Amino acid sequence: MFFEKNHNFVPCKVSKQMMMEDLLIDYTVKAIEVIYKQVISKDTVAIQRTRKDFEGDFTLVVFPFTKISRKSPEQTAEDIGHYLKSILKEIYSYNVVKGFLNISIKHRVWVQFLKDISTKEDYGYATNNSTSPIVIEYSSPNTNKPLHLGHIRNNLLGWSIAEILKANGKKVVKVNLVNDRGIHICKSMLAWQLFGNEEEPTENLKGDKLVGKYYVAFDKAYKEEIKSLINKGLTEEEAAKKAPLIIKAQELLLKWEAGDAETIALWKKMNNWVYAGFDLTYKKLGIDFDKTYYESETYLLGKKLVEEGLKNKVYAKKEDGSVWADLTTDGLDEKLLLRSDGTSVYMTQDIGTAQLRYDDYQAEKLIYVVGNEQNYHFDVLKLVLKKLGREWANNIFHLSYGMVELPEGKMKSREGTVVDADDLIKEMIDVAKKKGEELGKAEGLNNEESELLFKQIGLAALKYFILKVDPKKNMMFNPEESIDFNGNTGPFIQYTYARIQSIFRKAKENNIHLVEFPNDTAINDKEKEILLLLYEYPKIIKEAGETYSPALIANYVYELAKEYNQFYHDHPIIKEEFGNVRSLRLVLSEKTGKVIKSAMHLLGIEVPEQM
RNA sequence: GGCCCUAUAGUUCAACGGAUAGAACGGAAGUUUCCUAAACUUUAAAUUCAGGUUCGAUUCCUGGUGGGGCUACCA
Structure with missing residues (x-):
């Protein structure tokens, strides 16, 4: 709101720099065609961010083209670089290191990019592009024991992935399945x-x-x-x-x-x-759900479907009355579907649940967030459904995540090594409070506000710790050591956000106003680095959605926060004398704050205005 | 036994087949008259082993070793 009054930027369309890589890819294809008279496919062109030790923004790897050019990698890069620079006005310069063509984009392009996104509230999010929903199941507790650390990973993953899919323009239905x-x-x-x-x-x-x-x-x-x-x-x-x-x-x-x-x-x-x-x-x-299913309500449907399979002779009954699916031709074993006494097993229930869920939503995809110990179960489930002629079984996706291990090994309820969810949450908040009070982080806050703050910080530490790890991998949780608030942690990112908000409070107090800065306003290396990171945000969301990986968001937002902290340390913002530069830094800070908040939201982490 | 997953600094995690393998914690050494030091700077430290494919392999393939999981008329 502080900015709206003074803002007068050109409204944002998807501008050219939003597609910088696409542009470079297209013109590289063209370059090869013009220079070497050969048509190549787009996906042979690899554009990546230039590594930090080299000069440039984007790098084209030219090794694959040396066969076509019949020249050295250096000469090939030089040829392409020369062509690109002559035809793309966005390019400021290029340099060649071995087979790498490093391209620098004009600063004014990045400044314009900042202006373009500064007014976009949902920057990074895709527009709605789905008709039928994605149904995602997570949590799936049993009613005979409390939730533990494993459920926490499951819940956080499920909730976050649902948000990430929404950010990718998907309709999402979050469901729980209670084994009651x-x-x-x-x-x-x-x-x-x-x-x-x-x-x-x-x-x-x-x-x-x-x-x-x-x-x-x-x-x-x-x-x-x-x-x-x-x-x-x-x-x-x-x-x-x-x-x-x-x-x-x-x-x-x-x-x-x-x-x-x-x-x-x-x-x-x-x-x-x-x-x-x-x-x-x-x-x-x-964590929340749009709908909760109960196995007590689905197992009968499962039984019915098994009967159907029996009638259609895709399942078989043994002498003792038990019913089986023969999956040996698919490389698996036989699978029990009904016990000899006619009662149902886990698989029976899951068949019913899947059918019910499909009938309810005609989902384009059915995601199950379930631990990797059940990989076999889901292979079987899909096959068993296909034997029933349910082609939509192909849309079942088992989001198989790794186990959470403790220093003493796997959690075992019988051995009392389970980390209880409530206890852990409380512990995180307590430690956040203790450390926060030592550091005087709650100064100026009333009781209620400081309680909320420490809750936000404790939960951020927990959630970020779990979500930053690739879901597929097993992870280690050491209750003694994993509670951390410095470095690559949720609180570090929250702190960065709070600092940014503090700048705006100070700016307001000091009556500092924005001016419209020209596109040739100077930007330094740190600023450009932040701009490049902001530029990547939409791609990160897309990739996180495609790979169902909150870890990509987590690692990204950490990187952004880290860069911003360095910038903050090295350069004055509201104390900058030149109005153009000051305004640019304020807008850059504001947008960085917004992206941090947005990315953290995708992880289910709140950001405080002050800490 | 069969099948699946996995192996990166002391530790916990990164790295579409691309440059000198990044971070954080921990270790060593620094930075507060300056917008919040839960910050910043410097520094030491790693791809399990043996082959193969490739211009190029932590990444792909084969084998060995270590770790985990599944293989229930449990869920």
Whole structure:
């Protein structure tokens, strides 16, 4: 708002410099044609950013053309460089290093570029270009245990990718799939009945924690029963099957499937506790969904579809009554689809869920954000659906992300090495508060404001730490060391943003106004570096969307913040004497702030005005 | 056993087949009369091994070794 009054820039169209690389590619093709009389395809032309140690903005790699030119790489680069400079008025100069043609663009082009984007509020975002939506599933919790660190990665990835796809002009539907039925739920229910004394959730014990507690209690009691049975002479396997608790749990599952009123009532009561608990965690994380599916509502459809497959003879029933899909011709094994007692398995439910989801949205793509341990499951799911003639199974995309590992190895709930989501979030915020207060970051803020600030900072540290890693890769989380607020972290980027906002506050206090600066206003190396980074933002969003990778956004925004901090350190902004230069730096700062905020939003990270 | 993923500074992460492999943390040394020092500057430090394809390989292929996962009438 500070700028709007004084701004009088030419409205932005997609101007030439927005397509600088395309331009260079086109004219390189032309150059080869004119100089060497040979037509080449565009995708043999590689344009990249010039490395920092060399002079130039863009670099053309000419090695591939030496066969055509029959000249040395240097001479070929020289030929093409000479042609390009003579025909493209945007080019200021070029230089040749080995087979690399480094091209410098005129500064005025970059200044005009800054003006072009300065008035664009949604800079970097693509316009709406989809009709049918992309459905993205993430989180997918079980109702017998609380959310943990693995879910956090899943949730952050899912939410961020949904935002990135929206920024790419896609319609997106965010869905959750809750596994709310099965033997594991019955275990919690049974334990609560036996040992619970009607315990209900309290402020200190959220519903999901309460139910999780009884799941653990079941496991403990069950193990003791097994032990005593083994002492009585049974084998471990027999004991595991004959322990009274497991038999009771199985009975409870049968009652549930039969619709027994009392069982259903208890199930509903306990699940609702869990949902209330999950909601609190999602809210704290800033995660939401457009729709929630429950497996209790999809498994029957799954069963029906298995029956359909049986009728069409694409699945087969064995003597004991169990139903299987034979995938051996596809290089996989046989897969169980219905147990011999007719009850459904995980795959059965997923078949039903997929069908329901497809019917609901006719999605152009169905994305499942699920850990890479389930790669095989999704290979099977797609095949099993295709055997049913569901061609849309080709649109299923398993976004397979890597595990979060702890220094002591994989998280295992039974060994108590799980990092609880609520605990971790609280820990991050507490540390942010402690360090923030030491540094006096909350000065001038009231209680409510400083609480919000430390929450933003703690969450930024957590979210950025997780999202900056390539989703496909396993990652290490060390609770002792991973909580950091300096360097390549979320808070560092937030700090950069806050500094920029502080400049505007100061500018206003000092009554500094913008003037319209001419295109030949001088820019220094740092400014140009920032401009080139801003220029790349739309490409980064596009690439992040194509590869479903928030990490690209994270690494980009860090780079931008780092460059800006260097610029800020080396050059005065509001203290710059010359009005043209000062105005340019203010506009550059403002736009950098906006892109930081925009990129951080794509990661689900808020930026404070002051810190 | 079979199948899949993975290997980069002490540590955690980057690098469409392109130049001298980038950062951060940690280590060493510096920068506050100057728009916020959660910042900035300098410095030491890495591609698991053996082959192959290529003008060029951290990247692609083959093999070895290390790590992880899947291979349930669990989810």
